[in-house]
Amino acid sequence: MPALIDQSHEVVSVSRGLARSYTHNAAWDRVEQITADRQAEEKAGIFADRIVELKPDIVIDLISFNLASTRPLVEALRGKIEHFLHCSTLWVYGHTTAVPAGEDEPLNPFGKYGIDKAEIEKWLMHEARITGFPATIFRPGQIVGEGWTPITPLGNDKAAVFSKIARDEEIILPNLGLETVNHVHAADISQLIQRALTNRSVAVGETFNAVSDTALNLRGYAETIFAWFGLEPKISYVPYEEWMKLQPTPEEAHHSWEHFARSSCLSIEKARRKLGYEPTYSSIAGVKESIAWLVENGKVEKPKAWN
Numbered sequence: 001m002p003a004l005i006d007q008s009h010e011v012v013s014v015s016r017g018l019a020r021s022y023t024h025n026a027a028w029d030r031v032e033q034i035t036a037d038r039q040a041e042e043k044a045g046i047f048a049d050r051i052v053e054l055k056p057d058i059v060i061d062l063i064s065f066n067l068a069s070t071r072p073l074v075e076a077l078r079g080k081i082e083h084f085l086h087c088s089t090l091w092v093y094g095h096t097t098a099v100p101a102g103e104d105e106p107l108n109p110f111g112k113y114g115i116d117k118a119e120i121e122k123w124l125m126h127e128a129r130i131t132g133f134p135a136t137i138f139r140p141g142q143i144v145g146e147g148w149t150p151i152t153p154l155g156n157d158k159a160a161v162f163s164k165i166a167r168d169e170e171i172i173l174p175n176l177g178l179e180t181v182n183h184v185h186a187a188d189i190s191q192l193i194q195r196a197l198t199n200r201s202v203a204v205g206e207t208f209n210a211v212s213d214t215a216l217n218l219r220g221y222a223e224t225i226f227a228w229f230g231l232e233p234k235i236s237y238v239p240y241e242e243w244m245k246l247q248p249t250p251e252e253a254h255h256s257w258e259h260f261a262r263s264s265c266l267s268i269e270k271a272r273r274k275l276g277y278e279p280t281y282s283s284i285a286g287v288k289e290s291i292a293w294l295v296e297n298g299k300v301e302k303p304k305a306w307n
Helices: 002-006 026-030 040-042 047-053 067-077 114-130 160-166 186-198 218-228 238-244 250-263 269-275 283-296
Strands: 012-015 031-034 058-060 081-089 133-142 143-144 171-175 183-184 206-210 234-236
Touching: 002 026, 012 250, 031 160, 040 047, 040 186, 047 058, 047 067, 058 206, 067 081, 067 114, 081 114, 114 133, 133 186, 143 171, 143 186, 160 171, 160 218, 171 218, 171 238, 183 186, 183 283, 186 206, 186 218, 186 269, 218 283, 238 250
Parallel strands: 012 031, 058 081, 081 133, 133 206, 143 183, 171 234
Antiparallel strands: none
16 A cells, blocks of 8 residues: 555555554555445445445455455446456465466366355456456465565464474474465565556456465475574475374364465466566565564564574
8 A cells, every 4th residue: 555655546445444554654644544344334235335435446355255245346336447456366276287377277276265266256357358347356375574474384374383493493394395385475466466557458357476486395495494594404204194183283284284285386477478577575585574573573483593
């Protein structure tokens, strides 16, 4: 939002009002903040009308998770806006046939989140191409940056593994540690959105991957963090089924499985070619910024080598 303000847009933020920005920026003083409980207002049938009453030129929908939420908003905005951007997810791919996966790669979503997002994408692209609704879809990877806990080498969002590395303790990875995760810095998602707005004529009716330029495999990811902490890697490997039994809870094990099973690795060539998108952060640079913030805020132990 600060970036949109800097580009002289009038910006209205509609949210539950429960979260604060992770970094201070004076531009937030020029953002109009509107508090709304989307789920409750959708049930009451008033949310879409609330958005229309704001008379927007552009709508960026970051929090629609099923078609029943997206469709009424689109119908209400039809013929009234210049551009509609929908935040999807790299999980629409499910398992991929080839990597890095481009936007035209067949989708094999599994799990409710990925399946529902894929359904939204299919419907929005149909509306864009058949009825002319000005939709653009972007698919973020695992988000990193100040304030975010990165998906870890264990495939979950539990920052404790970074403290374990900082203490020079061994970590255990599944199989050979070659499953992948594809991070993206929040600022680079912002960059892609801005470029889509600026290049509306080539962005409407299109889908773009919003990730860093390379994915990380779990082993390389862990080794890099050990080295960054001034330590020799201490990593062992066990078969996946055994590894799952070692996790603290079934829920944590399943969260890791969600990432392992997809092993995301996406291409950004389309966004580069059509929008001029060029990530500022590599995956590991974004992860390091996240971890540094976690250390500074007492959420991860400080490595001895940093003292």
